[in-house]
Amino acid sequence: MAASSERSPPPFPDSEEPELLEDSDEGADAFTGTSISEMDSPSPDSTKPPKDIFNEPLEDIFSDPLSNINSEPQKKVDTKIPSPSSDEAVDLFSDPLDDDSEVVSSPEVQNPMPDLLNEPVQAPKSDVLGEPPVHKNAARQQDIFEDPPKGSSKSSSVKKAASAELFSDEDEEDLFKELPKVVTKKPQPSGPPVDVFTEVKSDVKVKPQVKDDPTDLFAEEALTAPAPKPSASSSSSRTNGVHSEEHDLFSEATVELSLDSPRNDRKKKDAVKPSVSAPVAPVASSSSKAPSKTLEELEEEESEDTFDLNISVTNPEKVGDGMNAYMAYKVSTQTSLTMFRSKTFTVRRRFSDFLGLYEKLSEKHLQNGYIVPPPPEKSILGMTKVKVGKEDPSSAEFVERRRAALERYLQRVVSHPSLLQDPDVREFLEKEELPRAVSTQALSGAGFLKMLNKATDAVSKMTIKMNEQDVWFDEKIQDVENEEQHMRKLHVMVESLVNHRKELSGNTAVFAKSVAMLGSSEDNTALSRALSQLAEVEDRIEQLHQEQAANDFFTFSELLADYIRLLGAVKGCFDQRMKAWQRWQDAENMLQKKREVEAKLLWANKPDKLQQAKDEIAEWEAKVTQYEREFERISATVRKEVIRFDKEKARDFKRQIIKYLESLLNSQQQLIKYWEAFLPEAKAIA
C-alpha cells in the first residue's frame, strides 16, 4: 500500500486535469471559464492549438487546482509531497528537454538512472524499435506484438528478481515492474499517432519515438523518484482524507483515459497509454493532451463505443438432436481496429465457448484484480426445454434472453481495454474453429472440481480476517455489498412487474374476446359496433402490454440481473486482493519465524546453520517484498477497475433507463392513438 500512495502524488497535477473537468464541479467551473473552451477548440488535427494549450492553460491548470488541493494537505501532510511534484510538473511541461536534467538532478534518482538506461531499456527497446515499421505495413503482426511483450515481461520479471537482489532499494524494482507495462503498451502506439494527429505532429511524434521510451522511463522515474522523499510522511497521508482524494483523482483520471480509449480510435488510445503509465512524461504529455480533449468530447457521444467495435450475437440455431443438441450463435464483429485481420468477420460459437472464454479470461486476469464480466448462467432447465425441441414460447423466450445476454456479455468484455488486448478474446472473435471448451459443463467432473474450489474459497474467505487499512476499500467493499442487496431487491420488484404486466396482457386479451362476444350479442347496431371496436382496441392494447413486458424484461430486468452478476465479479476482485494480502501476511509471519530461528542460532552459536538461516531470511525477505508489491499492485488495479466499473455502470444505467422510459413513452403514445381512434366510435352510439 505504501508504495502506491508514494507513487501517486507526483502524477496528479497532470492527471487530475481531465478529471476535474469531468467530475469535480468547482474545478470544472474554473476550467470551463478559461481552459475548456481553449482546450476544446483545437481539433486533434490542427497542429498549432495544442501548443497553445500547453503554453497557456497549463499554468492555470497546474497552479490553480494544485494550490487548491495542496493547500490543505500542506497543512497536515509533509509539504514535500505536493511541492516537489508541482514544481517538477510545471517544469516538465514548460520545457520537456530540461526535464531530463531536472530529473537527473534529483538526488535519489541518480542511482537507478544508469540502470534504467542500460539494462531494462535495452531489452524492450529493441522490440519497440523493431516493431513500428512492421506495424505500419502489416496489421497481422499484431500477434507478434502481443506475444513479445509477454516474453519480455517474463524476462524482465526474471531480471527483476535478479535486480531485486542487486538493489535492495525499492524503487528500482518498481521501475522494473513498470517497464514491461510501458513496453507492452508501447508497441502499438508507436505507429498509430500518425493517423491521430496531423502529419506535422506525427512527424514530431514518430521521430522522438526512440527518445520517447527513455523519456517515458525517466518519467517513470519522475514518478518514483520524489516518492521516497515523502515516504516517511506517507503514513500520515494514508489517513488523510484530502490526500486520498488526490489518489482518486489520479486513478480516476487514468481510468478515464483507458476507459474511453477503446471507443476512440485504438491508435489514439495507445498514444494515450504511455502517458497513462507515465503521466509526467514530457514528450508523451503533448500527445496525451490532445486525446484527452477528444476523449471529453467522446464522453458525450456514447455511441462511439459501438462505432469502433460492434459485436452482435445473432441467429441462434439448434445444432444436433436430442440431449446432445446445442445452440450455436453467430458472433459478428464490425471494427475499424487494426488489431483485427479484417473489418467485418463472423464466427459461430456455442454457449460453452462463451463460458470457456470467461474461464480463460478469469484465470488470467482475475488474480490481477481485473473485473472480468461474467457470462449468463447455465440453465439446465431452459436448455433442456430447447433440446426437447418443443416450439413453445417459453423456450423461444429463453433463447432470445440468452442471446441478448451473450451479446451484452461480449460487449462488456471488449469494452474493457485490457481484456480487449487478450489473445483469447481476439481468437474468440476471429478464429474459425475453437477447441471445444471442456470444463464448462455444469455436471462434469471439472464442474464439480470448480464447485469444490469455490467452496474452499468461500471457507478461506471467511477465515481471512483482513484488517482493512485503506479507507477507500473499506467503504467501497461495504458499498458494493449494499448495492448488491438493493439490486437484488429491485430485481425482484422488476420481475414482479414483468409478471404482472404479462398477466395484464393476458387478461386484456381475454377481456377483448369477451367484449367481442358481448358486442355480437348486442342488438343495438351502433352499440354492437362500438363494442366490437372496443374489443379491437383492447386487442391492440394487449399487444402493447406484451411488448412493454418484453421491454420491462430485456431493458430493465436483465440490466439488473447483469449488474448483480457484475457486482459479484467486483466482489471477486476484492477477494483476490484479500488473498494477496493474506499471502503477504503469511510471508511476513514466515520471515518473522526465520528471523527468530536466526536469533536462536546466533544465541546457540551454531555458525554452520547460520548461513542457511540467513539465506532463508533473504529468500523470505524477497518474498515479502514481492508479495507486498503484488498486493499493492492488485490494490491499485482493483481500485482503478472499480472506479471504471462505477463510471461504466452509471453510463450504462442512464442509457438503459432512457431506453426504457422511451419504450414506456412509445407505449403511451400508441395508447393515445388507439383511444383517440375509438372515441368517435363511442360517440357514434345512438
Place this chain on the structure above:
Amino acid sequence: MQLLVHSVSVDLNNDASLVIDIPDALCERDKVKFTVHTKTTLSSFQKPEYSVQRQHEDFIWLHDTIVETEEYAGLIIPPAPPKPDFEGPREKMHKLGEGESSMTKEEYAKMKQELEKTVQVHEVFLQRLSSHPMFRKDRNFQIFLEYDQDLTVRRKNAKEMFGGFFKNMVKSADEVLISGVKEVDEFFEQEKNFLLDYSSKIKDATAKAEKMTRSHKNVADDYNHISGALNNTAADNNTAFKKHLEKCAEVFEKLRKVEDRMASDQELKLTELLRYYTRDIQAAKDLLYRRARALADYENSNKALDKARLKGKDVAQAEENQKQCLQKFDKLSESGKKELTSFKARRVVAFRKNLIEMTELEIKHAKNSVSLLQGSIEILKSN
C-alpha cells in the same frame, strides 16, 4: 374511522320535480351512513327539501318492499345496490384498533375510492326510482326520503335469509318448468332469448374486466415498489449513479399515480357499468319470469275452465279466475313491453356515456404519462 366522500352526481333524471342525490357518505366502523338529499316540487311531499341519513340496509328494505308489491310486477325493478365491500381495509383497521392515523395513505385512498363507488351505486338506485313514473309515487320510497329519524329497519334474520334463498331456488325451478310454456308473443320470445344470451355474456365480460383492472392495479403497485427500491438503492450510493436512480425513482412514483388513476377509472367507468347492467339485466329477466308465470297461470286457468265446463261445475268461478289471469297477463305484457323497450334505450345511453368518459380519461392519462416521460427523458439526457 370516519371517511367523508363527496360524490359527483350522475343524475339520470331530466325531470326537476324530484331530484335526489347523495352528497356525502360517512364511513364508520362497521357501517356506511349515506346522506340522502331530496329536492322536490311534488305536492305529495310536505317539504320541498329533505336531507336524511340512511344505511345500506335501508336501501335493501326499500328494494324488497318494491319487489314484493304486486302492482310493480310488470316493471323492471331497479337492482338493489350491492353491499359495500371494504372487508380488507376494515379488517386491518380493526386489527390496528386505531383509525386513520394507522392507515397508510394508500389504504386510505383505496378505501375512499371504494366508498365513492358505493355511493354512486346507491345514488343510482334512488335516481332510477325517482325517474320512474310509477316508483316515484311509491309510499315506501317517499317514507325513505322523508322520514328524518332512523328507519330502524330490522335486519333479516337467519330464517328469513334462508327463506329468501329457498324462494330463489323455487323460482329457478319454476323458471325451468315454465320455460316449457309456449310463448305467444314474438317480442317476448326474442327478448327472452336476447336477455338470456346477453346476461351470460355480460357476466363473463364483467368478470374479465375485473381481472383486467386488478392486474392493472398490480402493475401500478409494482411501479410503486420499484420506486421505493430505487430510492433505497440511491440512498446508499454516492457516485454519479445516484442521481440517475433518484430521477428514475421519481418517474416511477409519478407513473404509478397515473397508472393507478387509469386502472381505477377503467374500473369506475367500464367495470362498474358492466356490473350494473349485469344486475339490471337480471331485473329484466325477473320481469320476464313474472310475465311467464302469469302466462302459465293463465293457461292453467284456461285448462281449469275447460275442465269446469266439461264437468259443468264452478264454471262462473273458473271463468272469473281465467279472466283475472288474462287481465294480469295482458297488463304484465303491456307494461313489460314498454319497460323492456325503455331498458334498451337506457342501456345504450349508459354505455355511450360511460364509454366516452372512459375513453376521454384514458386519453387524458396517457397524455399525462407522455408529457411526464418526455420531461424525464429530457432531464436524464441533459445531465
